[in-house]
Amino acid sequence: MKPGRLQFRRFRTRLVCLLLGLVAAMLGTVYLLISSANERNAIEHIDQNLKIGARLFQKNLDERIDYLSGSAKVMSNDYQIRKLIMQDPLDRETLRSNLDSYADRLRFNAKALPPVITLFSPEREILALSIRNQRLDREHLGPFQDLIRLAADADMEKASGYSYLGGKLHVLVVVPLYAPYPNIAGWFGLAYPIDQAFADSIKNTTLLELTFASNAAEPDHRILSSTLPPRTAHEILALRPTGNNAAGTSQIVLLQGEPYVTLFQPLDLLEEAPATIALQRSLHTELAPARALEKTVLGISLAALAAAALAAVWIARGVSQPLLQLAAHTKVVATGDYTKPITLPRTDEFGQLATAFNQMTAGLAERDRVRDLLGKVVSPEIATQLLRSDLQLGGEEREVTILFCDLRNFTGMSEQMNPIDVLSLLNRYLDRMSTIIERHGGVIDKYIGDAIMALFGAPVSDPAAPGKAIAAAREMARALQGLNREFATEGRPTLAFGIGINTARVVAGNMGSRTRLNYTVIGDGVNLASRLESLTKDPAYDTPIIISEATLRSLLNPPLVRELGEVQVKGKAAAVKIYALGAKGESQPPYPVS
Amino acid sequence: MRACLIPLLFAGCLGLTVRAAEGVRIIVRTTLDGKPVADAVVSATPLDHPVPTPGPGNTAEIEQKNQEFSPYVTVIQVGGKVIFPNHDTVQHHIYSLSKPKRFEIPLYQAGASESVVFDRPGIVAIGCNIHDWMVAYIAVVPTPFFAKTDDTGAATLPSLSPGRYRLEIWHPRAAAPVVQEISSAPENATVLEVKVALKPDKRIRRAPTGKGTDY
Ligand SMILES: [Cu+2]
Numbered sequence: 063m064k065p066g067r068l069q070f071r072r073f074r075t076r077l078v079c080l081l082l083g084l085v086a087a088m089l090g091t092v093y094l095l096i097s098s099a100n101e102r103n104a105i106e107h108i109d110q111n112l113k114i115g116a117r118l119f120q121k122n123l124d125e126r127i128d129y130l131s132g133s134a135k136v137m138s139n140d141y142q143i144r145k146l147i148m149q150d151p152l153d154r155e156t157l158r159s160n161l162d163s164y165a166d167r168l169r170f171n172a173k174a175l176p177p178v179i180t181l182f183s184p185e186r187e188i189l190a191l192s193i194r195n196q197r198l199d200r201e202h203l204g205p206f207q208d209l210i211r212l213a214a215d216a217d218m219e220k221a222s223g224y225s226y227l228g229g230k231l232h233v234l235v236v237v238p239l240y241a242p243y244p245n246i247a248g249w250f251g252l253a254y255p256i257d258q259a260f261a262d263s264i265k266n267t268t269l270l271e272l273t274f275a276s277n278a279a280e281p282d283h284r285i286l287s288s289t290l291p292p293r294t295a296h297e298i299l300a301l302r303p304t305g306n307n308a309a310g311t312s313q314i315v316l317l318q319g320e321p322y323v324t325l326f327q328p329l330d331l332l333e334e335a336p337a338t339i340a341l342q343r344s345l346h347t348e349l350a351p352a353r354a355l356e357k358t359v360l361g362i363s364l365a366a367l368a369a370a371a372l373a374a375v376w377i378a379r380g381v382s383q384p385l386l387q388l389a390a391h392t393k394v395v396a397t398g399d400y401t402k403p404i405t406l407p408r409t410d411e412f413g414q415l416a417t418a419f420n421q422m423t424a425g426l427a428e429r430d431r432v433r434d435l436l437g438k439v440v441s442p443e444i445a446t447q448l449l450r451s452d453l454q455l456g457g458e459e460r461e462v463t464i465l466f467c468d469l470r471n472f473t474g475m476s477e478q479m480n481p482i483d484v485l486s487l488l489n490r491y492l493d494r495m496s497t498i499i500e501r502h503g504g505v506i507d508k509y510i511g512d513a514i515m516a517l518f519g520a521p522v523s524d525p526a527a528p529g530k531a532i533a534a535a536r537e538m539a540r541a542l543q544g545l546n547r548e549f550a551t552e553g554r555p556t557l558a559f560g561i562g563i564n565t566a567r568v569v570a571g572n573m574g575s576r577t578r579l580n581y582t583v584i585g586d587g588v589n590l591a592s593r594l595e596s597l598t599k600d601p602a603y604d605t606p607i608i609i610s611e612a613t614l615r616s617l618l619n620p621p622l623v624r625e626l627g628e629v630q631v632k633g634k635a636a637a638v639k640i641y642a643l644g645a646k647g648e649s650q651p652p653y654p655v656s
Numbered sequence: 657m658r659a660c661l662i663p664l665l666f667a668g669c670l671g672l673t674v675r676a677a678e679g680v681r682i683i684v685r686t687t688l689d690g691k692p693v694a695d696a697v698v699s700a701t702p703l704d705h706p707v708p709t710p711g712p713g714n715t716a717e718i719e720q721k722n723q724e725f726s727p728y729v730t731v732i733q734v735g736g737k738v739i740f741p742n743h744d745t746v747q748h749h750i751y752s753l754s755k756p757k758r759f760e761i762p763l764y765q766a767g768a769s770e771s772v773v774f775d776r777p778g779i780v781a782i783g784c785n786i787h788d789w790m791v792a793y794i795a796v797v798p799t800p801f802f803a804k805t806d807d808t809g810a811a812t813l814p815s816l817s818p819g820r821y822r823l824e825i826w827h828p829r830a831a832a833p834v835v836q837e838i839s840s841a842p843e844n845a846t847v848l849e850v851k852v853a854l855k856p857d858k859r860i861r862r863a864p865t866g867k868g869t870d871y
Pocket of ligand 1 (some may be wrong): 723747748750784785786787802
């Protein structure tokens with residue numbers, strides 16, 4: 063398995079990532095939901111405020127109009143005004159100074175400029191003009207005259223409107239001077255500038271930005287007044303090239319890169335294209351408290367994420383720790399050490415697994431012990447064969463080279479020795495011979511008293527088996543010479559043996575009862591090998607090792623042999639040729655053949 | 657109110673003749689619903705012969721009683737005198753800013769009586785600086801042939817010698833005076849009906865309602 067970029071080999075890492083991913087996704091979703099809800103709420107809130115602001119703005123203007131017209135009404139009932147108007151010729155200078163004193167009384171508030179106050183004749187001829195602190199000429203008074211015409215035609219007791227006076231936006235009111243009511247003896251015209259101070263006062267009550275702009279179609283399209291910084295306000299001009307806006311719908315505009323929720327409203331002017339009012343509030347300002355809350359939520363989320371990480375690591379450790387322990391213990395068991403059981407003091411699935419693991423280890427240890435013992439009782443190859451395959455009765459036919467080795471006169475010799483010495487001598491001899499046989503790939507089939515029956519090419523077939531049998535026999539002969547020298551120095555009697563070797567197809571397999579099995583071979587070939595061994599006792603042959611014609615033929619590199627003649631074999635028509643192994647020294651009898 | 661008699665508009669029926677033997681009777685009605693109009697001033701100015709000079713009786717009286725002027729409308733010939741007796745227990749300060757006669761009679765006590773001579777034709781609106789609701793009109797006409805309609809909208813001019821006359825009907829609520837030419841002849845009809853367009857009554861109401869002059 064190739065570990066990919068997002069693939070983790072360690073289960074613990076995967077578990078931690080999964081848990082963290084889930085928690086992070088949940089917290090992220092919550093955070094995004096809160097954030098977008100806040101923004102939606104803020105926009106809605108501003109939108110409502112803008113609409114309230116628009117009403118408040120209109121109400122404020124209406125109040126000023128009412129204030130002006132109410133004041134004008136009081137003025138018109140003033141005795142001295144009537145007295146001044148009564149004079150012929152008219153004393154305009156006194157009249158103007160009288161209007162000035164009215165203007166000072168009619169400041170809307172301490173900060174506001176005094177209003178413009180004018181007095182017109184019933185024929186709309188200017189009689190007097192008070193312009194405290196304002197640049198205004200008589201030729202700027204057209205809007206008043208328009209308004210008077212409007213009021214006179216409709217027989218109105220007051221008329222108001224918006225217009226430019228000397229280029230500045232004003233709210234205008236005209237009120238007839240009744241003398242007495244309803245006889246119109248003249249007209250008062252009053253005007254308040256809708257200027258920076260006015261916009262600021264609206265901002266003070268509504269916290270909204272307020273901007274007045276002249277009509278976009280005018281050649282002198284400009285900001286009339288604004289609570290915004292001049293450069294920011296100037297961008298509004300570019301925003302509204304045309305005056306068509308769906309009434310009462312706010313929109314989000316960018317000023318100096320900052321989003322403002324904006325409500326555009328037209329301000330109808332007398333005899334002129336409408337001006338634009340922009341009521342606004344910065345989305346950032348509105349969102350500031352919500353953003354602080356979002357930061358808190360973010361902090362809590364991160365803390366929760368960290369806690370989740372710790373919890374995930376802890377849980378993952380709880381799972382992976384016993385797994386790692388089991389894995390480590392498995393390695394120990396794999397090396398064959400069954401001595402230490404794994405200890406997991408827990409009752410959960412891992413505890414059960416550990417218990418099962420310990421039971422398995424115990425089973426393995428038992429099997430190993432069996433294998434050990436088996437190896438001692440039978441040859442390792444047979445033991446392996448027995449352990450590997452299912453134990454079955456019966457066997458298979460295969461070609462096997464059988465070696466029989468028997469000591470001469472051992473029975474007679476053993477009668478003159480004590481049994482312990484006999485067993486010791488015999489075991490020493492058998493051990494030396496068995497080792498040589500096994501080294502050459504032979505398998506000890508069984509010991510029959512002092513005789514050895516060994517197989518080559520079973521249970522594992524081997525075409526070189528006859529050669530290995532010959533080599534083993536020769537080495538056995540040499541080893542016996544060495545052993546006899548040891549015995550001689552020890553003062554023990556020396557030994558002599560005969561070896562018969564035959565190669566034949568025999569039946570090999572596990573034989574015996576269901577409860578007790580023995581791997582062996584049976585067949586005439588086995589008997590022949592035994593008989594060849596017996597023939598070595600015949601002094602006429604003068605050799606300790608006799609091999610059959612079949613073995614000789616099977617050898618890949620036939621050694622030098624001496625033909626000994628033929629022997630009759632039971633069950634076979636033709637006699638079998640037998641040979642003594644070639645005298646390369648080894649085949650010479652090292653002992654007198656009795 | 658502006659001076660309403662200045663523009664001489666000869667509207668409609670030129671050469672309308674009336675029988676002058678026992679005076680000309682005029683009925684003034686509203687154009688809207690034909691209701692009779694009281695307090696309308698009807699004057700006939702001779703066009704074919706000189707206007708007779710006013711006699712010694714060219715005076716009128718507008719009293720102040722119950723803090724109102726009475727009568728509401730007064731007609732005099734140019735050069736006539738109006739006396740303003742105060743029959744109230746409070747002082748009044750009457751004035752006029754109308755072009756034909758600007759005047760004031762500063763605060764004067766109950767029981768006192770002041771007079772003013774009106775030497776130019778036109779409508780003079782009179783008010784009081786103390787009581788905003790007080791209003792009265794004096795129609796100063798350039799002819800001795802005038803009359804004021806009663807509650808039935810009828811007014812009777814004194815008998816006119818034959819000839820053409822400029823007939824002018826004015827009312828405080830008239831948008832503009834109705835002017836027409838008539839001819840006086842012995843054999844013609846004596847009743848003439850004239851319609852005037854009236855604006856809504858805009859006089860200040862006192863609470864409780866004072867002596868109004870409703871139609
Ligand atoms: Cu009075």
